Amino acid sequence: MALFEYEPLDLGVKSFRLLMLHPGAGGEVACDIFQASLEPEDIIPYEALSYAWGSNDLSESITVNRRRLPITKSLFHAMYHLRRDTGRILWVDAVCIDQSNVAERGHQVGQMGDVYREAEQVLIWLGPSSYEIKILMDFLRALYRDTSRRKDAGDLSQAQENWLSTQQDTGSGRAALDDIRRQGLTSLLEEPWFTRVWILQEVSHARTASVCCGRWTAPAHMLSSAATLVGVDPSPQCRAVMDLMPNSFTRRSAKTKTLHTLLREFRMSRASDPRDMVYALLGIASDITLGDPNGLLLPDYSKTEAQVVQDLQAFLFFGDVEQRIGKIDGLREFLALLPTLTDQACRESIATGRVEDVKRFLGGRGQFEIADVPSNALSSVKNKIGRLFVRDLSQFRNPSLIIIGDDLESVFEQLDLREAKTLLDLCGGNLRISEEFATTFRRNGRKRKNTQVLKFLLRQENSGVLVTQYGFAEMAAFCDAKTMRTVIERQDLSYHITSRMSLMASLNEKHGRDIMTMLLTWKDDRVQVTEDGLLKTLELNDADVVGLLRWRGVQSVRVTGTGTNPADQEGSWTSTVTFDGDSTVCRREAEEVRQKLRESWEGVITADVVYINNGI
Numbered sequence: 183m184a185l186f187e188y189e190p191l192d193l194g195v196k197s198f199r200l201l202m203l204h205p206g207a208g209g210e211v212a213c214d215i216f217q218a219s220l221e222p223e224d225i226i227p228y229e230a231l232s233y234a235w236g237s238n239d240l241s242e243s244i245t246v247n248r249r250r251l252p253i254t255k256s257l258f259h260a261m262y263h264l265r266r267d268t269g270r271i272l273w274v275d276a277v278c279i280d281q282s283n284v285a286e287r288g289h290q291v292g293q294m295g296d297v298y299r300e301a302e303q304v305l306i307w308l309g310p311s312s313y314e315i316k317i318l319m320d321f322l323r324a325l326y327r328d329t330s331r332r333k334d335a336g337d338l339s340q341a342q343e344n345w346l347s348t349q350q351d352t353g354s355g356r357a358a359l360d361d362i363r364r365q366g367l368t369s370l371l372e373e374p375w376f377t378r379v380w381i382l383q384e385v386s387h388a389r390t391a392s393v394c395c396g397r398w399t400a401p402a403h404m405l406s407s408a409a410t411l412v413g414v415d416p417s418p419q420c421r422a423v424m425d426l427m428p429n430s431f432t433r434r435s436a437k438t439k440t441l442h443t444l445l446r447e448f449r450m451s452r453a454s455d456p457r458d459m460v461y462a463l464l465g466i467a468s469d470i471t472l473g474d475p476n477g478l479l480l481p482d483y484s485k486t487e488a489q490v491v492q493d494l495q496a497f498l499f500f501g502d503v504e505q506r507i508g509k510i511d512g513l514r515e516f517l518a519l520l521p522t523l524t525d526q527a528c529r530e531s532i533a534t535g536r537v538e539d540v541k542r543f544l545g546g547r548g549q550f551e552i553a554d555v556p557s558n559a560l561s562s563v564k565n566k567i568g569r570l571f572v573r574d575l576s577q578f579r580n581p582s583l584i585i586i587g588d589d590l591e592s593v594f595e596q597l598d599l600r601e602a603k604t605l606l607d608l609c610g611g612n613l614r615i616s617e618e619f620a621t622t623f624r625r626n627g628r629k630r631k632n633t634q635v636l637k638f639l640l641r642q643e644n645s646g647v648l649v650t651q652y653g654f655a656e657m658a659a660f661c662d663a664k665t666m667r668t669v670i671e672r673q674d675l676s677y678h679i680t681s682r683m684s685l686m687a688s689l690n691e692k693h694g695r696d697i698m699t700m701l702l703t704w705k706d707d708r709v710q711v712t713e714d715g716l717l718k719t720l721e722l723n724d725a726d727v728v729g730l731l732r733w734r735g736v737q738s739v740r741v742t743g744t745g746t747n748p749a750d751q752e753g754s755w756t757s758t759v760t761f762d763g764d765s766t767v768c769r770r771e772a773e774e775v776r777q778k779l780r781e782s783w784e785g786v787i788t789a790d791v792v793y794i795n796n797g798i
Contacts, residue, residue: 186249188280189217193289196220198297199278200228201246203261203270211261212245215277220296228271230301232384232391233260234374235276235454244277251277260307263396272305273297284483291458291481294380295387295465304388304402306381308373311396317359318366322393322400322408329407364412367405370395371420379451379462382444386426386466403429419450441467441479442498442524449517456513457483457490491516499527615639615653637661640668649673652682659686663696670708677701679711684718698723702730710734713789717741720759721779725769728776732761737792741775745785762794 191197198220201213218226233256240252244261253261257276264270279290290297298304311319370393375381385391391402406424409416416424439447444463453459461481464470470479478493485493488511495516510516516523531539639647649657649669654677657666670677677683679701687694698719701709711719711734720728720741731739738761744754757778759771779787 183245183248183250186215186246186251188283190283191217191280191286191289193285196293196296198273198290198293200226201272201274201277203265203272205267205269206265209262210245211258211265213261213272213277215246220293220300222300225300226271227302228273230273230298230304230384230388231260231264231275231307232298232304232375232381233257233307234378236374238454246277253277256307256309259310260394263310264305264307264394273301287483288481291461291483292464294462295383298384298387299389301388302390304384304391305399306375306385306391306393306402308370308375308393308395311398312366312369314362314366314369315395316366316398317362318370318408319393319395319398319400321363321412322404325407325411326401326404360412363408364414367408367412367414370405371409371414371416374452376417376420376423377450377452379448379453379459381423382426382448382451383462383465385423385428388428391427401429403427419448422447439467440469442469442520445517446520446524449520455483456487457485459513459517460490460494487511487513495523499523615647615649615657637665640665640672649675651675651677651680655680655683655686657686658683658694658697659689661690661697662693663700666697667700670704676708676710679709679715679719681712681714681718684715684722688722695723695727698727699730702727703733705733711736713791716791717779717787717789720772720775723776725772725776728759728772729761729765729768732794735793737762737794739775739792740790741779741787742790743778743782743785743787 191199196219197217199215200218201215204212204214206212218224218228235254236256237254240254242255242258243250243252244258245251253276257274261274264272275290280286385402392399393402393405403424406421406427408414409424441460441463444467445460448463449459451459453462460479464479464481478497491510491513494513495510510519640649654666654669657669679698683701684698687697690697702711702719711731716731716736716739719731720739738758740756740758742754742756755778757771757775759768759775761768
């Protein structure tokens with residue numbers, strides 16, 4: 183028998199081919215193929231087949247218009263079992279598209295969404311049947327009949343619950359039956375079909391869909407219900423596919439995910455042609471028409487894989503990016519690196535001040551959804567650009583955007599209160615006020631705006647703003663006592679009066695004394711004094727403040743200095759301050775110790791502390 187030859191399609195219109203599958207029960211599969219139109223007024227009712235190609239070996243053949251057409255074994259089995267007692271009009275990609283015609287393939291792939299959208303139903307071929315699958319199919323059909331006729335059919339979860347309550351067999355027979363159903367469903371979900379990238383478009387555009395195994399069929403959307411009822415936990419890929427399946431319980435949503443998002447979510451899918459990892463998603467991406475006015479990503483099988491990667495990079499990352507992110511020739515490699523490349527491209531856009539590109543990343547044109555932006559990218563932005571960027575986030579940000587990292591101090595210091603609130607929201611409420619963070623504010627502490635921003639951050643209740651010990655010490659140089667008290671009250675931490683803390687407070691001419699007074703008189707163990715902190719407190723504070731050490735449970739301190747006199751390296755001195763005796767004596771001793779400590783520029787200084795038994 184002669185080989186079948188395709189007649190050319192008119193690629194200037196919405197043309198495609200359909201086939202009439204002949205009835206039959208024998209081994210030969212025959213059909214007639216004819217041209218048709220996808221224009222709404224000219225649509226001929228048909229069904230569209232969705233299946234896994236499997237091996238590309240054309241080991242089987244069918245008769246098309248009385249001529250032989252080689253096809254894969256997987257497709258042969260599908261067409262063999264889909265025959266009925268009467269003819270059946272189908273669209274089957276491997277038969278209805280001339281696979282050897284590169285221009286036609288691109289044209290047909292470009293209208294694939296319309297092909298599945300206009301079909302009366304999509305037939306999902308999942309392979310031959312088995313006993314377990316037959317039992318599962320009976321279950322799916324029974325579940326569908328029961329839930330469809332109930333008044334609560336609009337509520338799938340309630341319908342499932344009601345169906346369970348009607349089942350009479352609750353003993354070992356029911357358990358055995360569920361086990362068989364479970365085996366059948368597990369077997370189906372392991373089919374290669376669920377990993378094909380093309381099925382995302384095929385399923386999401388379908389009006390209705392049926393799964394077909396051997397001679398058995400059932401409504402496709404009942405797979406998700408069955409998984410819940412028999413206790414099967416589908417893989418994330420299978421779950422995502424089942425969620426796309428059309429049903430009468432939930433309305434199909436319009437295209438809402440960008441190409442960038444789809445590529446990240448389904449980058450582990452499979453395609454026999456790597457270029458289809460992109461082309462298969464174009465019909466369901468929300469941003470293709472808007473973001474690709476020049477048709478950069480139109481399906482074109484005359485392009486090499488490397489050219490498609492280059493076009494994809496330009497579309498996702500705004501123009502010529504090879505210099506910025508390097509040359510990548512393979513789509514698999516590109517998709518594996520996509521999260522890293524996104525981070526890198528966004529960082530680059532921010533750091534170089536390309537605000538419009540950043541807005542696109544953040545969804546200003548609905549084109550990108552990214553999980554996070556590195557904070558060091560923000561902190562590298564020059565002041566003016568950084569402020570513009572953060573100011574616009576409230577308008578252009580994507581809800582899924584989170585800023586991560588610890589080095590945001592140089593960004594926050596540029597902001598006013600409203601901008602700081604926006605950035606804190608983008609940090610998910612999580613922020614570490616570290617030594618570096620607080621130091622940045624200290625250096626600019628005379629700017630009232632900066633102090634207001636820091637106070638705003640510290641006032642946030644139920645947030646993840648964490649003040650570290652070192653950050654707390656730096657804050658003593660420019661904050662007031664009320665702000666420092668707020669930190670202690672709202673942090674689930676204890677803070678130490680260290681030498682650094684005492685030093686920073688001494689630099690705070692306006693509030694330092696009040697801060698030390700507040701810390702030393704704190705009534706629980708959330709404030710503690712270290713040995714070096716105690717010595718620095720004795721050195722830098724007057725006798726009235728030093729006397730408050732008794733609130734920390736200190737009875738006396740004996741300070742010893744060795745080698746503090748350059749002229750007498752072996753010499754030493756000892757001085758004691760007692761806090762539970764006469765206040766006049768305490769003041770005199772404190773002043774004496776203070777003077778000796780200030781005169782000691784070298785050597786070793788130690789403190790022996792005696793605590794009151796009932797002290798803190």
